[in-house]
Amino acid sequence: MKQLNEVIKEVAAQSLSRGEVDLVIGWKKGDLWWQSYPAFVEGDEGVADLIWDPFCVPNLSRYLLEELDDKSKVAIFVKGCDALGFNQLLQDKRVEREKVYLYGIPCDGLVDPRKLEAAGHKWLSEVRRDGDELVLVSKEGEQRVKARDFMYDKCLTCRYPNPVTYDQMLGEAVEAQPQERFAGVEELEKISDDERFEYWARQFSRCIRCFACRNVCPACSCRECIFDIPEPRWLGKAKELSEDQFYHIIRAYHVAGRCVDCGECTRVCPVDLPLQELNRKFIKDINELYGEYDAGVDPETEAPLVTYNTNDPAAFTES
Amino acid sequence: MSVSAEEQAFEPLIIVFGCNWCSYAGGDLAGTSRMSYPPNVRVIRVPCSSRVSPNFVLRAFQRGADGVLVAGCHPGDCHYVTGNYYARRRLSALRRFLEFIGIEPERFEVHWISGSEGAKFAKVMGEVTEKIRALGPNRKMRDVR
Numbered sequence: 001m002k003q004l005n006e007v008i009k010e011v012a013a014q015s016l017s018r019g020e021v022d023l024v025i026g027w028k029k030g031d032l033w034w035q036s037y038p039a040f041v042e043g044d045e046g047v048a049d050l051i052w053d054p055f056c057v058p059n060l061s062r063y064l065l066e067e068l069d070d071k072s073k074v075a076i077f078v079k080g081c082d083a084l085g086f087n088q089l090l091q092d093k094r095v096e097r098e099k100v101y102l103y104g105i106p107c108d109g110l111v112d113p114r115k116l117e118a119a120g121h122k123w124l125s126e127v128r129r130d131g132d133e134l135v136l137v138s139k140e141g142e143q144r145v146k147a148r149d150f151m152y153d154k155c156l157t158c159r160y161p162n163p164v165t166y167d168q169m170l171g172e173a174v175e176a177q178p179q180e181r182f183a184g185v186e187e188l189e190k191i192s193d194d195e196r197f198e199y200w201a202r203q204f205s206r207c208i209r210c211f212a213c214r215n216v217c218p219a220c221s222c223r224e225c226i227f228d229i230p231e232p233r234w235l236g237k238a239k240e241l242s243e244d245q246f247y248h249i250i251r252a253y254h255v256a257g258r259c260v261d262c263g264e265c266t267r268v269c270p271v272d273l274p275l276q277e278l279n280r281k282f283i284k285d286i287n288e289l290y291g292e293y294d295a296g297v298d299p300e301t302e303a304p305l306v307t308y309n310t311n312d313p314a315a316f317t318e319s
Numbered sequence: 320m321s322v323s324a325e326e327q328a329f330e331p332l333i334i335v336f337g338c339n340w341c342s343y344a345g346g347d348l349a350g351t352s353r354m355s356y357p358p359n360v361r362v363i364r365v366p367c368s369s370r371v372s373p374n375f376v377l378r379a380f381q382r383g384a385d386g387v388l389v390a391g392c393h394p395g396d397c398h399y400v401t402g403n404y405y406a407r408r409r410l411s412a413l414r415r416f417l418e419f420i421g422i423e424p425e426r427f428e429v430h431w432i433s434g435s436e437g438a439k440f441a442k443v444m445g446e447v448t449e450k451i452r453a454l455g456p457n458r459k460m461r462d463v464r
Binding site: 011017185188189193194195196197198199200201226234238240241242243245246250252253256257279281282285286290298304305306308309312313314315316318319 | 373378380381393401407410413414415416418421423429430459462463464
């Protein structure tokens with residue numbers, strides 16, 4: 001990973017100095033060891049800040065929506081999930097392929113700082129990836145732990161660690177080792193309607209409606225969002241269970257069939273709602289009813305809910 | 320413990336989104352043929368079953384519906400040729416999802432009723448009303464303000 005860290009600086013400096021792109025979107029280190037933030041580099045001065053480390057989790061493709069407005073060409077770094085998100089934006093005709101240069105980064109899973117913290121690894125100065133292990137650097141010295149124990153849950157179920165689309169691939173492709181991604185949904189399907197209602201009511205009632213899940217989502221790219229428009233005001237302002245239900249059902253429904261299952265919604269949620277389970281319920285049902293479909297893999301295909309077959313099955317009795 | 324007035328005489332409220340070309344006409348036929356169906360049913364006319372956005376369904380529940388029914392043309396008979404094919408996919412996904420959230424699936428139904436099926440319209444409305452009456456009032460997704 002150290003190596004890749006140098007490569008991204010090189011390619012960014014190159015394309016900027018040659019004038020091939022106006023902007024490079026990558027990641028830079030935040031103030032603390034577990035923070036890696038999006039970086040927007042327009043000239044040589046920012047290039048040295050660019051990094052690739054086990055915390056580079058923010059999906060950069062979504063930033064193209066704003067950046068492409070006044071730029072003729074933008075380069076971004078994409079992990080496997082970011083590339084799916086990019087393809088989704090392409091499919092939704094929200095970005096133009098010619099205006100973007102993609103540096104693909106094979107990603108072997110990113111580290112959830114909260115899992116480290118829960119295991120007592122709190123005051124670190126750096127975390128490095130070395131093969132299947134993480135090197136935790138602190139004042140006391142270095143410690144090696146198994147990387148998979150500290151990866152984001154969404155990374156444990158990742159099926160596309162290598163970008164599905166790119167202009168230039170940086171680094172060697174890695175092997176996907178996905179766990180079953182519908183396990184959580186299946187657990188919930190087993191319990192009774194009332195228990196499920198209690199579960200989700202408890203979850204939804206914690207929502208502070210910050211809309212972070214919407215704002216981060218590569219499938220939520222409408223210029224005007226139904227939750228923002230004043231007339232008709234679909235979503236009330238009151239903190240009331242039925243309004244929370246409305247928000248979460250409609251948010252998940254609006255990305256149904258287009259959700260690339262990148263799990264960013266769950267990651268950014270400040271109150272830890274298991275939002276990915278909602279999206280996965282739709283993915284699972286659509287797969288069962290209308291055939292396997294992986295959003296973001298091929299931008300030329302049609303999303304399952306904007307098309308039909310005359311002999312489709314239904315989830316209600318047809319008579 | 321006293322029984323609330325609501326429980327004493329629970330009359331379900333059922334909102335039907337009826338497609339203008341088939342099911343609404345089916346309802347008309349039921350009326351002009353002097354067939355009776357429960358007065359618990361309130362029909363809202365929509366241009367096509369695919370016009371029914373999940374927003375409508377959820378809003379109906381929020382504002383006091385105990386059951387919501389979408390009625391459209393039979394697949395293949397859509398006035399707009401393909402509208403109900405889209406509706407079938409979307410409403411299927413929505414129905415399964417509502418169940419996942421904990422809403423009893425019986426509370427959200429989809430039926431295909433043509434303009435000549437006045438008897439079917441009356442029969443479906445009767446069945447749905449009885450099902451919801453047995454299920455009791457919707458307390459899971461109701462705006463309590």
